[in-house]
Amino acid sequence: MSVSASRTGAKVERQPLARYTTLGVGGESEIWFVSTLEQLGEAMEQPYRILGGGSNLVIHDSGVPERVIRLVGPLAERDLRADPDLSSDTEIVTGWVGGGVPLPGLVRQLQKLGLSNLEGTVGIPGQVGGSVWMNAGTRFGEMFDGLHTIEIVTPEGAKQVTPADLDWGYRQSGIPRGHVVSRVRLKLRRDTPEAVLARMDHADQARKGQPKNKTPGCAFKNPGGVSAGKLIDEAGLKGTRVGNAMIAPEHANFIVNLGGATAADVHALLGIIRERVAVPMELEYELWPEQL
Known part of the structure; x- marks a missing residue:
């Protein structure tokens, strides 16, 4: 349902955010679907949040008061052709890849083209912009392995930076809050599709x-190199359930939605984990809002 007109032509609707998250929870909020930098700039004139693929995210059951921005149209398209001025025989720099591009489909397309550097992110749900913002990855690789240029938008306008300009590291990019990753150029190595697929299969195995149920992904970061899942498992919490949310029996660092779970159920499980695990652990999930 449309709730307001946008002077730049962005579509604005109120919808349940649950339909846009991998966990499947989240109340109704105002969503701005933006396809140009001009529309993005207008959407950012009021308090806002960016919603990408909806992974790594737990949204309150009443939604959020801010505008919620989703990148669509040209900001969700990709140009994987090699830029002749920046590429070589062994390495290519692509055209622009929109922040709204789904990461799983991008990784599969790169494999078919025989382009390497991002196969370690196989299996990570989400979109390019959010994955860059948090430097999403696995032990086999992360987003910053394959980045050449990042276009960042603030209410003051757009600018382009390189990884060398940012203080990035494990699960963080150094990009401040209030900045949106609108597009990136990828830096990739040429390889054979078969070799890239073999590395993807190894990471996927x-x-x-x-777990296969709806989940935001890993709940906690590994503290000091120790597996968070192992610590939660050793606390005897696998299979613990609150309402229709459960600590997954397959992997204790995942909370899953068994069907009809609420954000309150998930928050209750996070509280139980923090009470029972002696080692302080930093939350991997992003909570909307941050303070309940």
Whole structure:
């Protein structure tokens, strides 16, 4: 349902955010579907949040008061042709890839083209923009392995930076809050589709123990190199359930939606984990809002 007109032509609707998250929870909010930098700039004139693929995210059951922005249209398209001025025989720099491009489909397309550097992110749900913002990855690789240029938008306008300009690291890019990753150029190595697929299969096999129910992904970051899942498992919490949310029996660092779970159910499980695990652990999930 349309709720307001946009002077730049962005579509604005109120919808349940649950339909846009991998966990499947989240109340109704105002969503701006933006396809140009001009529309993005208008959407950012009021308090806002960016919603990409909806992974790694737990949204309150009443939604959020801010505008919620989703990148669509040209900001969700990809140009994987090699830029002749920046590429070589062994390495290519692509055209622009929109922040709204789904990461799983991009990784599969790169494999078919025989382009390497991002296969370690196989299996990660989400979109390019959010994955860059948090430097999403696995032990086999992360987003910053394959980045050449990042276009960042603030209410003051757009600018382009390189990884060398940012203080990036494990699960963080150094891009401040209030900045939106609108597009990126990828830096990739040429290889054979077969070799890239073999590395993807190896990384994917290591993820086979992960749950198949709706989930935001890993709940906690590994503290000091120790597996968060192992700590939660050792606390005897696998299979613990609150309402229709459960700590996955397959992997204790995942909370799953058994069907009809609420954000309150998930928050209750996070509280139980923090009470029972002696080692302080930093939350991997992003909570909307941050303070309940």
